[in-house]
Amino acid sequence: MTTPIFAIANQKGGVGKTTTAINLSACLVERRQRVLLVDLDPQANATSGLGMPKAEGGSLYRLLLAGGDVRAQIRPTAYRRFDLIPSEVDLAGAEVDIVMARDYLHRLGGLLRPLAETGEYDQIFIDCPPSLGVLTMNAMTAADALLVPMQCEYYALEGVSTILRIVEQIRTTGANPRLQIDGVVLTMYDARTKLAQQVVVEIFQHFGDRVYESLIPRNVRLSEAPSYGKPVVVYDRHSTGAVAYRRLAREFLKRHPRPAADGEASPPGVSEPEGLDGVQPAEAAAPAPAPAGPSEPDAAAPAAEPPAGAAGGAE
Numbered sequence: 001m002t003t004p005i006f007a008i009a010n011q012k013g014g015v016g017k018t019t020t021a022i023n024l025s026a027c028l029v030e031r032r033q034r035v036l037l038v039d040l041d042p043q044a045n046a047t048s049g050l051g052m053p054k055a056e057g058g059s060l061y062r063l064l065l066a067g068g069d070v071r072a073q074i075r076p077t078a079y080r081r082f083d084l085i086p087s088e089v090d091l092a093g094a095e096v097d098i099v100m101a102r103d104y105l106h107r108l109g110g111l112l113r114p115l116a117e118t119g120e121y122d123q124i125f126i127d128c129p130p131s132l133g134v135l136t137m138n139a140m141t142a143a144d145a146l147l148v149p150m151q152c153e154y155y156a157l158e159g160v161s162t163i164l165r166i167v168e169q170i171r172t173t174g175a176n177p178r179l180q181i182d183g184v185v186l187t188m189y190d191a192r193t194k195l196a197q198q199v200v201v202e203i204f205q206h207f208g209d210r211v212y213e214s215l216i217p218r219n220v221r222l223s224e225a226p227s228y229g230k231p232v233v234v235y236d237r238h239s240t241g242a243v244a245y246r247r248l249a250r251e252f253l254k255r256h257p258r259p260a261a262d263g264e265a266s267p268p269g270v271s272e273p274e275g276l277d278g279v280q281p282a283e284a285a286a287p288a289p290a291p292a293g294p295s296e297p298d299a300a301a302p303a304a305e306p307p308a309g310a311a312g313g314a315e
């Protein structure tokens, strides 16, 4: 079965693309999916956020220009069934250099499609840079569908028409007729502000049921986890951020069911998968330190339930 490819794109920076790429991937891996994450941003935040080195020659740069077997750049992460194609600063050169190449909008697709056809992964995600340049366009021609993270703030919808127009162009010019907008992921939601609630209503009005009901709350653990090189479900398994991304993964699998490759896939109804394999399990399962000190702002957070309204009724 061919692996679906999802590009995580929004030309705005800081809207939660990389956070969603890392944590949705990790939560799907927890549900026994086999995931490949492609870091297509020269800033390499997904690479460092997974604790992987930014090594010279470690990005897709050379393959994007010269072609070849994409497997050469796939690296295993610290977690079983979770692989990464890392990035490093070299990739910035691709933005300029690929334009000289024949078929320059299809370089990434040319690398990923043969891999997708083998079906050895359940999902392939591409973490795009914050622009609509050649790299993002390559992601859009390679992908079956887009996931668009949007921050719940006043200007969220600004720029959306641009991305919609580009999707339409990519479809109608034949560059990628199958491209769909799979969904909008609402990030950094703060249930305490009226503004965030208004923005959510507006985005639902605009995108309807393409919006994922699982809202991602603003949560300091989500912003801390990358500096420890860990997905939030490993860094602080019971944080509201971890709960929210687990919920999103469950909703994602309901939309995109995958047959269990090994008979072990955790069905969407299971709310608490066991965690990521291959990490130090003691660390992953360690209880949060008891008294919350100044550097442990969420340590005493309740273990199970997100705050009311922080997740939109995916239960």
Ligand SMILES: Nc1ncnc2c1ncn2[C@@H]1O[C@H](COP(=O)(O)OP(=O)(O)O)[C@@H](O)[C@H]1O
Pocket: 012, 013, 014, 015, 016, 017, 018, 019, 020, 045, 130, 187, 188, 189, 216, 217, 218, 219, 220, 222, 223, 224, 226, 241
């Ligand atoms: N839900 C969230 N709560 C708190 N901080 C977040 C959340 N999502 C992302 N962040 C932080 O916001 C910043 C931008 O997020 P990031 O995922 O890197 O955005 P992008 O990839 O779109 O540029 C990062 O510092 C990240 O840790």
Ligand SMILES: [Mg+2]
Pocket: 017, 018, 019, 041, 045, 128, 129
């Ligand atoms: Mg990013």
